[in-house]
Every structure is written in structure tokens, then in C-alpha cells.
Amino acid sequence: MHEGLEELKIRLGEISDLRSTSALLDWDQMVMMPPAGASVRAHRQATLERVAHERFTNDRIGELVSDLADVESSLPYDSDDASLIRVTRRDWEKARRIPVELAARLTQTASEAMEAWVSARAANDYSAFRPWLDRQLELKQEYIACFEPAADPYDHLLDDFEPGTSAEEVAAVFARLKEVLVPMIAEVSSVGDGGGLGHGPFPEAGQRSIGLAAMTAFGFDTDSFRLDTTVHPFCSAFGISDIRVTTRYQEDDLESLFSCMHEIGHGLYERGVSPSLERTPLAQGCYSGLHESQSRLWENIVGRSLPFCRWLHPQLVATFPEALGRFSVERFHRAVNRVEPSFIRVDADEVTYGMHIILRFELERELIAGTLSTADLPDAWNTRFEEYLGLKVPEDRLGVLQDVHWSCGYFGYFPTYQLGNVMSVQIWEAAQAALPGLEERFEQGDFSALGTWLRENLYSLGRKLTPKETFARVAGGPIDPEPYLRYLQSKHGVA
Amino acid sequence: MHEGLEELKIRLGEISDLRSTSALLDWDQMVMMPPAGASVRAHRQATLERVAHERFTNDRIGELVSDLADVESSLPYDSDDASLIRVTRRDWEKARRIPVELAARLTQTASEAMEAWVSARAANDYSAFRPWLDRQLELKQEYIACFEPAADPYDHLLDDFEPGTSAEEVAAVFARLKEVLVPMIAEVSSVGDGGGLGHGPFPEAGQRSIGLAAMTAFGFDTDSFRLDTTVHPFCSAFGISDIRVTTRYQEDDLESLFSCMHEIGHGLYERGVSPSLERTPLAQGCYSGLHESQSRLWENIVGRSLPFCRWLHPQLVATFPEALGRFSVERFHRAVNRVEPSFIRVDADEVTYGMHIILRFELERELIAGTLSTADLPDAWNTRFEEYLGLKVPEDRLGVLQDVHWSCGYFGYFPTYQLGNVMSVQIWEAAQAALPGLEERFEQGDFSALGTWLRENLYSLGRKLTPKETFARVAGGPIDPEPYLRYLQSKHGVA
Known part of the structure; x- marks a missing residue:
């Protein structure tokens, strides 16, 4: 191997070790740590992150990727090594622009x-959170100022989560969604028709076994995965063969089943990365x-499909005879696809979800542009919420205070949730075209063809290519809202 | 604060973060990690250890402790800061003697x-393990050669586990123990009298609740501790308020109860370290x-005492009515104090345990001195085993191949187990002298006076003083085998 490339891989391997360990500290804190461990844990975390950051932004990484330009151009664009050099150069140049002190x-x-957000939300007190939001917005301006000016300052924030996609591109996709979704929501929503799943009881042990049954059918195995319980479900990977999924259980609903299918979607992606990329930043x-x-493909397109319901229904009824005995498979399928506007994004159904996101994208883009002040934010939220979803927000806890993201400085993150929904349908259609009879196999509990196709065409690539390049490979073209809209219209019987 | 001292604390805080995180990686691997995570986990571990080692052996740490000599001498010897400077200097000078390549x-x-040991033990094949033992002994000679010559080369190995104690001192204590224990074992052992606890059944849930009941009475709380299941029980601390205890359950015995009491002894020590030492190498x-x-004090002196049995007995009988219903408290107490020579050290009772250790200490000291070869080791083991414990070793799996320690290079570790037993009785007698009526409180399930006394007189000191200094503070004098021998003689009715 080229000497410089070898050195680069050794250095990046160590940084991968430090970052992965830092992720393990997070997982442990949320899943395992006794509460009194929190104070010293914050120091452990900060040190791990600082050491990883120092090692990555070291001059020597820059020298190596610069010296390796010839090696890179001699190799195929999508080879592991050319991709490693290219992606590392981009990451390094970006990381070096942020002063350590600002980071x-x-x-x-x-x-x-x-x-502050946790307390403010609990107290339903936006005014207590507002100074922190202002502080975050100031910091975001400092962050944006580290880069060359872009068409829209928001582009720099998007770059952290969806590099290569501009605010204008997002706005164009969202404008088309809005055009269709707002009238569609008014048409298909079923407020108060009692068409849900009822209130159980769904005992926790049964939920866990049903969640594991669905995840196992999708590709979960105890050799490489584990499932635990947390307050907020998430998925974390500490290696291509060490994936941790979490969920939460409430005895009066079946949300854990859908949360398991959501998180295993994330998990299968990480599990499917090519082993040749292990211990690199591309893994x-x-x-x-x-x-x-x-996560949306496995949760919604597969997990809320009629063929999937046909497979799972007997197990569900056997597990929860009291709560689901009277549910035919068709009724169960309708219940888990019910559309009803509600205040909280994470509880939203497939149709209304998009408008929760579009609202947030518009507001945060205006906050960053300076055309909306934090003083006016709650009113702007509430006015637009009624316009998009037809509901009057009764309190900020159910409105502007509901999400953690802005408190953490995650501006630019929200739109990726809805871009993910849009992309999920395009990827699904590509899989269907490549694998005839795909949905029929779901009725037999066979999801392996889909899993294999996704691994080969998407997961294995890891972070070698840009999101747009990766998406074009798997979906055959650029992002397009029409398949997503057709999918929703067809599922919900809208002409 | 003095500038150099502040810098030293910042540097040592980061090293504490890295080392504690490395310990968390170990715990996670043994308790939580899905098996396929092992291969990349080894790299994560190696990186964390290497980064911590590099940062600690850095020249700057040496400069700082050298510059801080005046600060040190201006402070009381046992103050946190003087101790930090002194102990860091000793640790740094020692660590710097080991070349990175040898480490x-x-x-x-x-x-x-x-x-190799795992396979060799499974196959009962000493010849497959012997080359690795030779390799470890060669490495130990290289390690010893890094230091100034000592009276006995074995002293350098002891220094890793019991600094300040020489092989000669250990040998003197052990010679006295041997003199009393060998005839005592012959006198009090009760082979085949059926005087044990029977074979249960002891369902796992009951064992867990009894283990937690005992540990909670000793000081375990869910705010700072957790209990999990592993193949080999251990205790690990990731902060003064984040202690993880593990045990294992077999339905036909109650070993988990004693393993819990053993591990919580380690845990209470870590939990009792002064919070002022957090994030330093003294914590x-x-x-x-x-x-x-x-661990021995809580497991054996407390956990196998009659007053403790009187407290726990009703809970035990209620939890395991089938298995223990016919056991009076006296019979239960006798059963858990039964003496019977056996092959496996970790299963040995309080009286025979010492001879298992003395045997290993003598053999490893001879291996290091070069007066015993690995070719002759199994014979030497078996001959001495029969002499000390009266049993003929039928196979190496039950003899020389039983322990993991030598495979890991832990020469010098074994004797500390027995020194711990000896010290535990001296500390116990000091506690009894300070706290009249101590044992009577155990019958009421009140162990708080003992816990508080141990925290104040031992645990809070952390690693500020040397083991000998620390022991003298808590026990009032140097190590002495007589109280330990009197304790065993009195407990087992030997004149």
C-alpha cells in the first residue's frame, strides 16, 4: 500500500475508534448509566470529542490528503480508497474552518x-427558552461566517445534514408537497371517528416480542444487534456488526412496534455498510x-402495508387477544394508516407529517435570514399551523416548544426528515421495478429480497459518495416529489 | 490555584476520562455487546489505551511534577494536592521506564x-499452552530488566499490584499461614458429609432479589450502581457515582449471593472514595x-456470619421455600461455612482458599527466578497440591490450567488475594474495637455503621497513600497473619 495512504488509514482508524467510543458513552448514558453518573460523564464525553477533533484537524491529515491527490485520481471514483481520500479532504477542510473556541x-x-428547553417545555414557558434560542441563532451566524458566502446562509446549515442540497432545492420540493398535502389533509382526515387501534391493553412483554418478530424478519439478529428500552427511541452503531436499537413501551398503544421498525431501518443501513469500510469515516x-x-421505508412503506399486516396479523391477535381479537386484518391495516391532524410531530401520521416539517423549515429559514424574530416565532408557528393542519395550537408546549432540535443548534436538520420520506418512495419504486412480486413475499414474512437489494444498491456504499450521487445510484434519478405524492394519494384513496 | 497544578489537573482529568472510558468499553464488551462486535472492539480498546498512555508518559507531565516539588512539600503529606503530585510522579517515573514497543x-x-489458554483449558492440553507461558515469562524478564535490580526480581511484578511489599514479606506471612492451615484443613474438612446447601432449585429471579437485598443493605442503590449478569462476575467503576456490579446465576446453587456480596465490597470501596478526588488518578x-x-470482608466476615444469616434467613426461606424450608438458620450458617478441599480456587471455602494461593505464589516465584521450568510445572503443581490440600489432581484442567492470570501476564497478582484475606480480619477487628455492638446490628439488617466507618477510615483515602500507609491508618499496624488465623480457628472450632 502507498505509505501515505497507510498512514492516513491508521490515523483515521484511531479517530473512528475515538468517535465510536464517544457514541458508546452516549448510548450507555441513555440506556444503562445509573443517574448519579451524569456529572462526570459530561467530562468523559467532552474529552473524547476534543481528542478526536484535535486528531482530525491536525495539519498532518491535510498534508496526507493533499499528497494523495495523484493516488486518488489513479483510482476509480467510487473505489474505497479514492472515496476515503476525497471525503476526508472535504471533511478536513470543513472542520478546519471552525475555530476550536467556537466549536x-x-x-x-x-x-x-x-x-433550559427541558424546563421551559415542562413549564410551558416560551419566554424562558427564548434567550437560549437567540443565543443559538447568534452562534449559527458565527458558524455561517466561517464559510464563503452562499446563495442562502441556510445552505451552510443544511450542509451539515444534507451536503450538496440547497435551501432553494428543498423549498421547491416542499412547495409542491404543500400544494397537494394541505387540501389532501382536509379531505382524508378522520377526526373522532374512533378508527384507531383502541387503547389496548398491550402488555410490554408482548410488545417486545412483536417488535423483535418484525425486526428479525427485516434482518435483526442477536449476533450483531441488541434492543433496549429508553425514554426516546434511537439507533446507534459502534461498528458495522454492533448495532443498538432502543424503543419505549406504553401499555395503551402499539407505538413501540412502529418505533422498532423505524429504528431497525436505521440499523439495517449501518449494518449493511461494506465491511471494507470499517474503522474509516465512510463506515x-x-x-x-x-x-x-x-427508517421510513421499513416503518411506513413496508410496516404499514397490507401484505405486511397480513403476515403479522395472526401473531398480533395471538399476542394481544383481548385488545385486537375483534380486529380483522383490513381493519388493523386501516387503523395503522389513519390520518388525523395532531399537534405533536413525532405522533403524526404519514400524510400530516410532511406539513409539520415544512412549517419548521420555513420558520427556521426565516429565523436564519433575520426576517423572523424569536419574539414573533410563537405567533408565526400558530398561524401557520392552523393554515396547514387546521388546528389552533392551545399552548406552546404543543407548538413551538415541542422539539429538542433548536435547543441543540440543529438548524437544517428538520427538512431532511421530509426529504427522507420523499426519497423513500423513489427507492421503494426502484426496488419494486428490480424485484417483481416483492410485496407478495411480505405476506409470507419474507423481506430478504428487499433487504439484500437495499444492501447492494445503497447500504454497502456507506458514505463513499455524496447524498445526491448515492441517491441517483439507488433511485435512478434526482429527488422528485411526485412518486411520494402518488403513493399517499393511492394509499388514501384520493383521486 | 498554582498554575502548574491547574495544568496538571487538567491533563490528569483528561487521562482519567480516557481510562475510565476504556474500562467502560470492557464492561460493555462483557455485559452488553452483541458477539459480532468483538473484532472492531479490540481496535477501539487498543486506541483508547494507547492515547491515554501517550498522554500520560508525555514529557510535560514529568516537568510539571518536578516543578511542583515545592508546592508538594508546602502541603500536608495526605492532602489531596500533595498526594496527587507525589503519586503522579511515582506513576510517571514507572510508566516512562517501559518502552512503548514493549508495552x-x-x-x-x-x-x-x-x-490460547481458553482453547488449551477446554482441550485439557497443557502442552498447547506451554509455549505461551514461556513467551509470557520471557516478556516478564524484559519487563523486570526495565528497572533497577531488586532483592528479588519478583518484587517488580508485585509492585504492579501491591507496591511497597516485597516477595520476602509475602513469603514470611505465607509461611506462617501454611504452618497452621495445612493441619487445620486436615482436621476440619468435611468431605462427603452432605452438609452443604443441597442443589436447590434456586430460581434466578429469587437469586437476583436476594442478592440485591443483601447488597442494598450493604450500601448499593440504583442511583449510583447497577447489577447485570456475566460469565465471570466482576465490578467496575466509571466514576465515583457510577459503579457496575455483575454476577452469574446457576439454579442449583446460591453462589450468586456470595458473588454479589463479594463484588459489592469492591463497589463500596470505589463508591466511598472522596468526591474531591474525582477525575484524578487517585479516584x-x-x-x-x-x-x-x-470484597472478602463483606462476602465472608459479614456475609457468612451468624448475625447476618439471622437477618437474611427469613427472606431466604420465603424466597426458596422448597430448597431451604428445612434449613434452620444454624444449619444454613454451617452450610455456607463448610470446609472441603476442592480443585478449583474460585470455588474454595475460606479455610482452603489460602493454600490455593500459597501454591501459586510459590510456583510463580520459582518460575520467575528460573528455578522451575514450565516443563516441570504441572508435576510441581500436582505434588504440592496433594501436600497442601490432600487431593490428587486428576487432570490439568482442574490444576495448572484453571486460572486465566498467567496467560494475561498477571504474575504477582495471586498473592494479593490472600493478603486481602489476612488484612480483612485486621480491618474488621479495628472496626469492632471502634464500634461496640457492631455484630448485633447485623441481625437487624443494619450495616450502616460498618459502611460509614470503612468509608471514613479507608475508602475515602482512595489512592492518596501507599497500600502500607493506608493499611496502617485503618488497621492501626502492619500486616499480621495472627488475627486471621485466630478468626478461622474460632469460626471452625479449632483449639
């Missing part, structure tokens, strides 16, 4: 503002939009 | 030799012997 303030403020899914496309 | 070979060989128990003295 530290970003981390510190995120942690303090998140605590992970390709940014937020594509990652979310996979 | 890497020691780690690498330990991991390979441990794997841990004071080496192996004192640590073991605490």
Missing part, C-alpha cells in the same frame, strides 16, 4: 440550552435524508 | 495467550490487596 462554545451552549450511512429514507 | 507487545501477547481503591480485603 467548544457550540457544544457547551447546546448542552446548557437543552437543559456509516450517507447523511440524514437517506438515513431517514430507510 | 504494545505485553498487551498483544496477553490477548493472544488468553485465547480508586488502593491496589489489589486492600481491594480484595473489602
Whole structure:
């Protein structure tokens, strides 16, 4: 191997070790740690991150990727090594633009503002959170100023989560969605028709076994995965063969089943990365939009499909005879696809979800542009919420205070959730075209053809290519809202 | 604060973060990790250890402790800051003597030799393990050669686990123990009298609740501790308020109860370290012997005492009515104190345990001195075993191949187990002298006075003083085998 390439891989391997360990500290804190461990844990975390950051932004990484330009151009664009050099150069140049001192303030403020948000939300007190939001917006301006001016300053924030996609492109996709979704929501929503799943009881042990049954059918195995319980479900990977999924259980609903199918979608993506990329910065899914496309594909397109319901229905009825005995498979399928506007994004159904996101994207883009002030934010939220979803927001806890993202400084993250939904349908259609009879296999509980196709055409690439390049490979073209809209219209019987 | 001292604390805080995180990687691997995570986990571990080692052996640490000599001498000897400077200087000077390349070979060989040992033990094939033992002994000679010559080369190995104690001192204590224990074992052992606890059944859930009941009475709480299941029980601390205890359950015995009481002894020591030492190298128990003295004190002196049995007995009978319903408290107490020579050290009772250790200490000291070869080791083991414990070893799996320690290069570790037993009785007698009526409180399930006294007089000191200094503070004098021998004689009715 070329000497410089070998050195680069050794250095990046160590950084991968430090970052993966830092992720393990997070997982442990949320899943395992006794509560009194929190104070010293914050120091452990900060040190791991600082050491990884120092090692990555070291001059020597820049020298190596610069010296390796010839090696890179001698190799195929999508080879592991050319991709490693190219992606590392981009990451390094970006990381070097952020002064260490600013990075530290970003981390510190995120942690303090998140605590303030937790209290403010509990107290339904936007005014207590507003100074922290202002502080975050100031920091975001400092962050944006580290880069060459872009068409829209928001582009720099999007770049952290969906590099290569501009605010204008997002706005164009969202404008088309809005055009169709707002009237569609008014048409198909079924407020108060009692068409849900009822209130159980769904005992926790049964939920866990049903969640594991669905995940196992999708590709979960105890050799490489584990499932635990947390307050907020998430998925974390500490290696291509070490994936941790979490969920939560409430005895009066079946949300854990859908949360399991959502998180295993993230998990299968990480599990499917090519083993040749292990211990490199490419050993992970390709940014937020594509990652979310996979959680949504498994949760919604597969997990809320009639063929899937046909397979799972006997197990569900056997597990929860009291709560689901009277549900035919068709009724169960209708219940889990019910459309009803509601205040909380994470509880939203497939149709209304998009408008929750579009609302947030519009507001945060205006906050960053300076055309909306934090003083006017709650009113702007509430006015637009009624316009898009037909509901009057009764309190900020159910409105502007509901999400953690802004407190952590995650501006630019929200739109990727909805881009993921849009992409998920395009990827699904490509899979269907490549694999005839795909849905029929779901009725037999056979999801392996889909899993294999996704691994070969998407997951294995890791972070070698850009999100747009990766998406074009798997979906055969650029992002397009029409397949997504047709999917929703067809599923919900809209002409 | 003095500038150099502040810098030293910042640097040592980061090293504490890295080392504690490395310990968390170990815990996670043994308790939580899906099996396929192992291969990349080894790299994560190696990187964390290497980065911590590099940062600690950095020239700057040496400069700082050298510059801080005046600060040190201006402060009381046992103050946190003087102790930090003094202990760091000793640790740094020792660590700097080991070339990085040798340290890497020691780690690498330990991991390979441990794997070889696992297979060799399973196959009962000493010849397959012997080359690895030779390799470890060669490495130990290289390690010893890094230091100024000592009276006995074995002293340098002891220094890793019990600094300040010489092989000659250990040998003197052990000679006295041997004199009393060998005839005592012949006198009090009760082979085949059926005087044990029977074979249950002891369902796992009941064992877990009884283990937690005992540990909670000793000081376990869910705010700072957790209990999990592993193949080999251990205790690990990732902060003064984040302690993880593990045990294992077999339905036909109650070993988990004693393993819980043993591990919580280690845990209470770590939990009792003064919070002012958090994130320093002093925030841990004071080496192996004192640590073991605490696991043994809680497991054996408290946990096998009649007053303790009187408290736990009703709960035990209620939890395991089928298995223990016919056991009076006296019979239960006799059963858990039964003496019977057996082959496996970790299953040995309080009286025979010492001879298992003395045997290993003598053999490893001879191996290091070169007066015993690995070719002759199994014979030497078996001959001495029969002499000390009256049993003929039928196969190496039950003899020389039973322990993991030598495969990992842990020469010098075994004697600290027995020094711990000896010290535990001296500490116990000091506690009894200070706290009249101590044992009577056990019958009411009140162990708080003992816990508080141990925290104040031992645990809070952490690693500020040497083991000998620490022991003298808590026990009032140097190590002495007589109280331990009197304790065993009195407990087992020997004149």
C-alpha cells in the first residue's frame, strides 16, 4: 500500500475508534448509566470529542490528503480508497474552518440550552427558552461566517445534514408537497371517528416480542444487534456488526412496534455498510435524508402495508387477544394508516407529517435570514399551523416548544426528515421495478429480497459518495416529489 | 490555584476520562455487546489505551511534577494536592521506564495467550499452552530488566499490584499461614458429609432479589450502581457515582449471593472514595490487596456470619421455600461455612482458599527466578497440591490450567488475594474495637455503621497513600497473619 495512504488509514482508524467510543458513552448514558453518573460523564464525553477533533484537524491529515491527490485520481471514483481520500479532504477542510473556541462554545451552549428547553417545555414557558434560542441563532451566524458566502446562509446549515442540497432545492420540493398535502389533509382526515387501534391493553412483554418478530424478519439478529428500552427511541452503531436499537413501551398503544421498525431501518443501513469500510469515516450511512429514507421505508412503506399486516396479523391477535381479537386484518391495516391532524410531530401520521416539517423549515429559514424574530416565532408557528393542519395550537408546549432540535443548534436538520420520506418512495419504486412480486413475499414474512437489494444498491456504499450521487445510484434519478405524492394519494384513496 | 497544578489537573482529568472510558468499553464488551462486535472492539480498546498512555508518559507531565516539588512539600503529606503530585510522579517515573514497543507487545501477547489458554483449558492440553507461558515469562524478564535490580526480581511484578511489599514479606506471612492451615484443613474438612446447601432449585429471579437485598443493605442503590449478569462476575467503576456490579446465576446453587456480596465490597470501596478526588488518578481503591480485603470482608466476615444469616434467613426461606424450608438458620450458617478441599480456587471455602494461593505464589516465584521450568510445572503443581490440600489432581484442567492470570501476564497478582484475606480480619477487628455492638446490628439488617466507618477510615483515602500507609491508618499496624488465623480457628472450632 502507498505509505501515505497507510498512514492516513491508521490515523483515521484511531479517530473512528475515538468517535465510536464517544457514541458508546452516549448510548450507555441513555440506556444503562445509573443517574448519579451524569456529572462526570459530561467530562468523559467532552474529552473524547476534543481528542478526536484535535486528531482530525491536525495539519498532518491535510498534508496526507493533499499528497494523495495523484493516488486518488489513479483510482476509480467510487473505489474505497479514492472515496476515503476525497471525503476526508472535504471533511478536513470543513472542520478546519471552525475555530476550536467556537466549536467548544457550540457544544457547551447546546448542552446548557437543552437543559433550559427541558424546563421551559415542562413549564410551558416560551419566554424562558427564548434567550437560549437567540443565543443559538447568534452562534449559527458565527458558524455561517466561517464559510464563503452562499446563495442562502441556510445552505451552510443544511450542509451539515444534507451536503450538496440547497435551501432553494428543498423549498421547491416542499412547495409542491404543500400544494397537494394541505387540501389532501382536509379531505382524508378522520377526526373522532374512533378508527384507531383502541387503547389496548398491550402488555410490554408482548410488545417486545412483536417488535423483535418484525425486526428479525427485516434482518435483526442477536449476533450483531441488541434492543433496549429508553425514554426516546434511537439507533446507534459502534461498528458495522454492533448495532443498538432502543424503543419505549406504553401499555395503551402499539407505538413501540412502529418505533422498532423505524429504528431497525436505521440499523439495517449501518449494518449493511461494506465491511471494507470499517474503522474509516465512510463506515456509516450517507447523511440524514437517506438515513431517514430507510427508517421510513421499513416503518411506513413496508410496516404499514397490507401484505405486511397480513403476515403479522395472526401473531398480533395471538399476542394481544383481548385488545385486537375483534380486529380483522383490513381493519388493523386501516387503523395503522389513519390520518388525523395532531399537534405533536413525532405522533403524526404519514400524510400530516410532511406539513409539520415544512412549517419548521420555513420558520427556521426565516429565523436564519433575520426576517423572523424569536419574539414573533410563537405567533408565526400558530398561524401557520392552523393554515396547514387546521388546528389552533392551545399552548406552546404543543407548538413551538415541542422539539429538542433548536435547543441543540440543529438548524437544517428538520427538512431532511421530509426529504427522507420523499426519497423513500423513489427507492421503494426502484426496488419494486428490480424485484417483481416483492410485496407478495411480505405476506409470507419474507423481506430478504428487499433487504439484500437495499444492501447492494445503497447500504454497502456507506458514505463513499455524496447524498445526491448515492441517491441517483439507488433511485435512478434526482429527488422528485411526485412518486411520494402518488403513493399517499393511492394509499388514501384520493383521486 | 498554582498554575502548574491547574495544568496538571487538567491533563490528569483528561487521562482519567480516557481510562475510565476504556474500562467502560470492557464492561460493555462483557455485559452488553452483541458477539459480532468483538473484532472492531479490540481496535477501539487498543486506541483508547494507547492515547491515554501517550498522554500520560508525555514529557510535560514529568516537568510539571518536578516543578511542583515545592508546592508538594508546602502541603500536608495526605492532602489531596500533595498526594496527587507525589503519586503522579511515582506513576510517571514507572510508566516512562517501559518502552512503548514493549508495552504494545505485553498487551498483544496477553490477548493472544488468553485465547490460547481458553482453547488449551477446554482441550485439557497443557502442552498447547506451554509455549505461551514461556513467551509470557520471557516478556516478564524484559519487563523486570526495565528497572533497577531488586532483592528479588519478583518484587517488580508485585509492585504492579501491591507496591511497597516485597516477595520476602509475602513469603514470611505465607509461611506462617501454611504452618497452621495445612493441619487445620486436615482436621476440619468435611468431605462427603452432605452438609452443604443441597442443589436447590434456586430460581434466578429469587437469586437476583436476594442478592440485591443483601447488597442494598450493604450500601448499593440504583442511583449510583447497577447489577447485570456475566460469565465471570466482576465490578467496575466509571466514576465515583457510577459503579457496575455483575454476577452469574446457576439454579442449583446460591453462589450468586456470595458473588454479589463479594463484588459489592469492591463497589463500596470505589463508591466511598472522596468526591474531591474525582477525575484524578487517585479516584480508586488502593491496589489489589486492600481491594480484595473489602470484597472478602463483606462476602465472608459479614456475609457468612451468624448475625447476618439471622437477618437474611427469613427472606431466604420465603424466597426458596422448597430448597431451604428445612434449613434452620444454624444449619444454613454451617452450610455456607463448610470446609472441603476442592480443585478449583474460585470455588474454595475460606479455610482452603489460602493454600490455593500459597501454591501459586510459590510456583510463580520459582518460575520467575528460573528455578522451575514450565516443563516441570504441572508435576510441581500436582505434588504440592496433594501436600497442601490432600487431593490428587486428576487432570490439568482442574490444576495448572484453571486460572486465566498467567496467560494475561498477571504474575504477582495471586498473592494479593490472600493478603486481602489476612488484612480483612485486621480491618474488621479495628472496626469492632471502634464500634461496640457492631455484630448485633447485623441481625437487624443494619450495616450502616460498618459502611460509614470503612468509608471514613479507608475508602475515602482512595489512592492518596501507599497500600502500607493506608493499611496502617485503618488497621492501626502492619500486616499480621495472627488475627486471621485466630478468626478461622474460632469460626471452625479449632483449639
